[in-house]
Amino acid sequence: MARVPLGVVGCGGIAKQHQRAWRQVREREPDLVEIVATCDAHRPSAERYADEVAGFQASRPEVYEGVEEMLRAGRVRAADVCTPHHLHHVVALQCLAAGVAVQVEKPSGLTVKATKRMIEEANRRGLVLATAENVRRGPSQRTAWWLLHESGRLGSAQGFCMQRVQHQPPAEPAQAPAWVWRADRTRSAGGWVIDSGAHFMDTVRYLFGDVESVYGCVRDVVPHPMVHDGLRAFDQREDFFAAILQFESGVVGQWARTTVFPGHDWFQCAIYGSRGAIVDPSGDIFHGPRPHAEVRVEGQAPRTLEDIYPEFLASLSPERRERLFPHGFTDGFTLECYDFAQAVATGREVEVSAEDGLRAKAAAFAIYESSLSGQAVRVRDVLDGKVDAYQRWLNEKWGI
Numbered sequence: 001m002a003r004v005p006l007g008v009v010g011c012g013g014i015a016k017q018h019q020r021a022w023r024q025v026r027e028r029e030p031d032l033v034e035i036v037a038t039c040d041a042h043r044p045s046a047e048r049y050a051d052e053v054a055g056f057q058a059s060r061p062e063v064y065e066g067v068e069e070m071l072r073a074g075r076v077r078a079a080d081v082c083t084p085h086h087l088h089h090v091v092a093l094q095c096l097a098a099g100v101a102v103q104v105e106k107p108s109g110l111t112v113k114a115t116k117r118m119i120e121e122a123n124r125r126g127l128v129l130a131t132a133e134n135v136r137r138g139p140s141q142r143t144a145w146w147l148l149h150e151s152g153r154l155g156s157a158q159g160f161c162m163q164r165v166q167h168q169p170p171a172e173p174a175q176a177p178a179w180v181w182r183a184d185r186t187r188s189a190g191g192w193v194i195d196s197g198a199h200f201m202d203t204v205r206y207l208f209g210d211v212e213s214v215y216g217c218v219r220d221v222v223p224h225p226m227v228h229d230g231l232r233a234f235d236q237r238e239d240f241f242a243a244i245l246q247f248e249s250g251v252v253g254q255w256a257r258t259t260v261f262p263g264h265d266w267f268q269c270a271i272y273g274s275r276g277a278i279v280d281p282s283g284d285i286f287h288g289p290r291p292h293a294e295v296r297v298e299g300q301a302p303r304t305l306e307d308i309y310p311e312f313l314a315s316l317s318p319e320r321r322e323r324l325f326p327h328g329f330t331d332g333f334t335l336e337c338y339d340f341a342q343a344v345a346t347g348r349e350v351e352v353s354a355e356d357g358l359r360a361k362a363a364a365f366a367i368y369e370s371s372l373s374g375q376a377v378r379v380r381d382v383l384d385g386k387v388d389a390y391q392r393w394l395n396e397k398w399g400i
Contacts, residue, residue: 004344007037007076007100009067009091010083011049014105018080018132019049021333023056025341028327033341036075039064067091071098078344080132080337081105085195086187086398089114092129096121101128103340106198108357110189111391112365112382114400115358122354130340130350131357134332135199136206140291140305142324143312144271144278145207150315153297154273157208160253162200162285163242164267168259170224179228183235186397191237192257193218194364196286200255201360202352203288207271208251210359215376216243216367221260243367257285269293278305359383365391 006022008015022035035053038061040046046063054060064070071094079095081088081104089109092102096118108131109115122129135141148157171177182188188195193216205211217240224235242256269280271289276297282290291306313321326342329335336352343350362382368390370377381387394400 003031004033004341005036005075005077006033006341007039007064007070007079008035008049008061009039009070009079009081009095010087010105011038011040011042011045012082015049015080015082017134017333018082018337019052021331021337022053022080024329024331024334025338026057028329029338032338032345033078034059035061037062037064037070037073039067039070041065067094071095071100076100078102078128078340080340082132084181084187085189086110089118089400090398092118093121096125096127096129099125099127101340101344103128103130103132103336104354104357105132106202106357107189107194107361107364108354109361110398111394111400112358112362112388113385113391113395114398115354115361117400119354119358128340128343128350129354130336130343131202131352131354131360132336132340133199133202133352133357133360134336135287136203136352137324137332137335138288139309139312139325139330140293141203141206141288143305143309144289144293146312146315147278147295147308148207148271148273151312153275153295154278155275156273157249157251158272158274159251160204160208160255160271161268162270163254163256164269164283164285165258165261166265166267166283167262169262170222173225173232176225176227176232179226179233183226183233183237185236186394188237189391189394190218190368191239192286193238193241193243193367194361195237197364197367198357198360200286200288201363202356204245204247204253205356205360205363207288208247208253209249210247211245211363211366211379212248213246213376213378214243214363214366214370216241216370218368218371221258241367241371243370245363255285276300 038046038049078101219240240258245253267283271278280293294302
């Protein structure tokens with residue numbers, strides 16, 4: 001099997017996590033993939049990335065400032081897209097049109113319409129299109145799924161409460177932080193609900209199935225000043241949201257986050273089955289149950305997911321264990337990258353497809369759409385484009 005020649009597009013923040021993942025993949029399976037190109041509009045970033053890659057593979061990747069230039073060179077068979085959100089669909093469509101398979105960071109496309117275009121192009125050309133989703137693949141998330149669906153210890157899934165209040169007052173104007181692209185809603189599509197929320201929605205879909213409907217409230221309560229090119233600007237991301245999610249399976253959930261209420265920080269992170277609960281003391285409401293989350297069943301001493309993980313592993317067949325944790329990998333970024341490379345190399349399906357990314361994103365967008373309309377929103381209507389008032393201005397802005 002020939003190595004998959006890979007191009008990394010976007011060499012900034014999240015791409016560094018991908019680089020660490022690709023390094024681990026090459027250490028364990030050196031004949032699977034080779035990074036042959038790095039691409040970033042800021043050439044020094046691409047050069048630095050190429051230098052770092054040359055430290056763990058025999059050849060240094062070629063460096064490009066534009067995707068078109070990289071594709072014209074004809075060297076890449078697959079692309080790992082790590083750009084800002086508003087460029088996800090742009091770069092993915094360029095690569096797919098050139099016959100290049102794509103893994104794209106979440107959210108997979110700026111809007112539902114953008115992601116649908118990506119999926120249509122990939123299907124038309126018979127190419128792999130994966131969502132780079134690392135969270136659900138972790139040992140604690142896998143163990144939680146097993147507890148809810150196979151072990152019987154927690155009974156049937158009932159619901160969850162993921163809520164956090166953490167006061168973070170805006171900085172004084174003289175200490176205002178520098179502007180970042182995520183603060184521009186035209187580039188990020190929103191704040192927590194769609195950004196970290198893409199992880200959350202994929203994880204709850206993994207644990208509970210598809211979301212049927214959402215009732216949400218999203219607000220920008222307190223202005224948060226920033227400095228952009230020496231001028232005063234404001235962070236456009238929400239500082240409050242609350243949502244009730246109803247799943248097709250009958251599961252119900254509460255999800256909320258705010259940084260505007262002073263005087264009492266608190267959180268609740270719990271997943272409930274009919275016989276017990278998984279309670280996460282970390283307060284992380286976005287990334288699913290963490291290793292130190294406690295499994296609490298009446299009449300039994302609490303145990304952490306980390307403690308139960310070996311029992312989950314022992315329950316797996318050798319084939320299933322190798323599929324979930326190939327080469328013993330447990331890091332989510334490494335697992336997503338390995339999964340993508342294997343799919344390109346062998347033609348098998350990826351675990352988290354662009355369709356999965358689309359469904360997770362549509363559930364997140366349903367919160368914005370519900371808040372805008374003041375009514376509960378069916379996720380199917382968001383997927384079908386029947387409800388799109390929040391996304392419409394994004395589609396118009398970027399010509400989607």
